[in-house]
Amino acid sequence: MIAVVDADILVYRFGFASEGDPAEFALARLSEFLDDLYIKLNVDDVIGFMTGKGNFRDEVAVTAPYKGNRTGNAKPYHFGLLREYMEKSWNFEVVNGMEADDALGIYAYAHDPEDYILVTIDKDIDMIRGHHFGFVKDEKYYITEEEGIRNFYLQILTGDKVDNIMGLKGIGPVKAKRILEKCETELEMYKAVVDAYEGNLERVLENGRLLWILREPNQIWSPPS
Numbered sequence: 001m002i003a004v005v006d007a008d009i010l011v012y013r014f015g016f017a018s019e020g021d022p023a024e025f026a027l028a029r030l031s032e033f034l035d036d037l038y039i040k041l042n043v044d045d046v047i048g049f050m051t052g053k054g055n056f057r058d059e060v061a062v063t064a065p066y067k068g069n070r071t072g073n074a075k076p077y078h079f080g081l082l083r084e085y086m087e088k089s090w091n092f093e094v095v096n097g098m099e100a101d102d103a104l105g106i107y108a109y110a111h112d113p114e115d116y117i118l119v120t121i122d123k124d125i126d127m128i129r130g131h132h133f134g135f136v137k138d139e140k141y142y143i144t145e146e147e148g149i150r151n152f153y154l155q156i157l158t159g160d161k162v163d164n165i166m167g168l169k170g171i172g173p174v175k176a177k178r179i180l181e182k183c184e185t186e187l188e189m190y191k192a193v194v195d196a197y198e199g200n201l202e203r204v205l206e207n208g209r210l211l212w213i214l215r216e217p218n219q220i221w222s223p224p225s
Contacts, residue, residue, distance in 0.1 A: 001042070001114070002043055002115060003038075003041050003133070004047055004117070005037075005046060005092070005120070006048070006049065006100050006118075006122060007050045007083075007086050007092050008050055008051050009122060010048075010086070011050070011076070011082045012075075012079075014029050014030045014033070015076025015077065018077075019077055020077075026082060027078075027082070030082055034086075043117065047092065047107075048092035049095055049100040050083055050086065050087070050093070050095070051095065052094040052097075053096045054096050054097045055099060057099075057209075060206060063206060064164050064166050066164060067163050098214060104128065105214050105215055108215075113129055113130035113131065118131065118132050120132075120133075120134070124155070124160070126147075127155070127211075149189065150180060153180060153186075153189040154176045154180065156193050156204060157180075157193060158171055158173060160211065165207060165211060168196060187224045190223050
């Protein structure tokens with residue numbers, strides 16, 4: 001089994017945790033975390049991805065700028081150092097035109113779900129089937145294909161405040177689950193979401209394409225037919 005890491009999150013978590021500390025301390029903490037994955041997850045290898053330049057979502061976003069709420073874009077002091085360390089010492093890949101999340105999704109759908117475990121704390125990746133490890137809560141869990149699709153449509157309803165994706169006003173996780181609770185197929189989920197958006201197909205399509213984690217390169221989400 002391979003541990004597939006969202007390295008973007010590690011840069012910020014270990015970077016901010018090491019703010020004011022010497023570089024060697026920051027590197028030691030990150031190195032220890034990555035080394036421990038071999039034992040904690042019983043994996044044969046650890047690979048990872050980091051977001052590079054450009055993001056196709058910037059062109060998709062119409063209702064609100066994608067991640068436009070992140071004023072200042074504060075980065076930890078050791079931001080560049082930690083990225084360079086993972087790229088050069090761990091051979092983690094920098095991906096352009098998309099996000100690290102997408103690279104995890106592409107990897108997952110190119111491999112058997114029993115052959116990898118996705119390492120992240122980003123709830124967005126819960127739309128990807130397979131083994132998951134939430135390292136903050138030290139939690140391992142499995143997402144089925146059906147659960148992943150349902151999580152995706154739940155997010156279309158709620159939006160994503162972190163990424164400045166506007167969902168339906170007044171719809172949180174509880175109400176979103178209620179809207180989809182009787183749906184058994186993806187088409188039924190899609191129709192329920194469209195109804196909740198009062199037939200605004202453009203908004204549903206926009207949110208879907210902003211939220212969809214890629215399963216293959218250059219993929220653009222389209223509603224089920």
